[in-house]
Amino acid sequence: MLEASPVLDRRSFLTLLPPALRRTPKLEETVVWGQGTGGYHSYRIPALLATAKGTLLAFAEARKNSRSDAGDIDLVLKRSEDNGRTWSEQVVIADMGTDTIGNPCPVEDRKTGTIWLPLTRNPGNLTEREIEKDSARGTRTVWMMSSADDGKTWTKPADITSTTKDPGWGWYATGPGNGIQTASGRLVIPCDHRRFKGQVRHSHIIYSDDSGQTWKLGGSAQSDTNECAVVELSDGSLLLNMRSYHGRNRRALARSIDGGMTWVDAGLQYALIEPVCQASLIRYDKRYLVFSNPASTKRERMTIRLSEDDGNTWFRVRVLHQGPSAYSSLATLRGGDIGCLYEAGQKDAYETITFARFTLSWLTTSST
DSSP states (O other): OOOOOOOOOHHHHHHTSOHHHHSOOOEEEEEEEETTOTTSSEEEEEEEEEOTTSOEEEEEEEESSOSOSSSSEEEEEEEESSTTSSOOOOEEEEOOTTSEEEOOOOEEOTTTOOEEEEEEEEOTTOOHHHHHTTOTTOOOEEEEEEESSTTSSOOOOEEOHHHHSOTTEEEEEEOSSOOEEOTTSOEEEEEEEEETTTTOEEEEEEEESSTTSSOEEEEEEEESEEEEEEEEOTTSOEEEEEEEOSSSSEEEEEEESSTTSSOEEEEEEEEEEOSSOOOEEEEETTTEEEEEEEOSSSSEEEEEEEESSTTSOOOEEEEEEEEEEEEEEEEEOTTSOEEEEEEEOSSSTTSEEEEEEEOHHHHHSOOO
């Protein structure tokens, strides 16, 4: 006689799940920056890094006089040593007078522990449109800062434009969001640019093979792509997930099998609706990818997605904020929680930069 298969009770079943999925579903949120505080008109363009020591570093553009992308803009930082429950006072880490400073995209080198922070600079009285047209008054330049003490102090910005920008490019942005370090040790920063000739947009990467001492220009993805996020897939290839101008409100993809030196067009991912906006993508341990963006045709519904097949499909979807929302940056926190630093508000998307901390089990308990 065949024996009946044993029925697992809830406690036995939970022991078969990964530890992160056994935790009680939980979501907590804290406003890190609010409009009109700290001596600035508003804050935009969040970037989040969880350091090897477990510290969280939150970066943002502090816009002095208006919410405009042009003008007097500084780069500010807040640190958290308790997984985002409390945050330090704001520190201005880059201020070049009335110039525009921004597009933070930090990455930490595993070998040295140094945190590298690329950013961009242009005269504050130049608009994006003027820079795109090769304004005789100035252009976008690329800079690099670093910290060797877990983000407490920073070097002065160093100009790396000559090795990371093609002379035929006008507009340029690093990130924003976060860079990665591949299994080989290469540091990779997702970027984008626009050529003077034809004003064609492309995503691209810059990289370092010497722990950040020197930075070089990598390959560019297909046209009509813009702000992007990069992740290393399980087979060692790189994936760019890109803001798209193909007119279909879907994210564009590109793949590289040579560390980002060349990219192959992987089309649009129709599951990832977007309003033409920045998004964030990270690897969560060896099994999952996590993605965040305003999942709509306008900037609203900040949504978190989970994939267990290298981003081919997204089997869990949860809305983090139903209302207006825009840019975001994800990180894996100490203890296995996930953090999302994102722009959100009630009347418009730029009222706050808010930090959300949630368990993986919160993300997997239901779909929206």
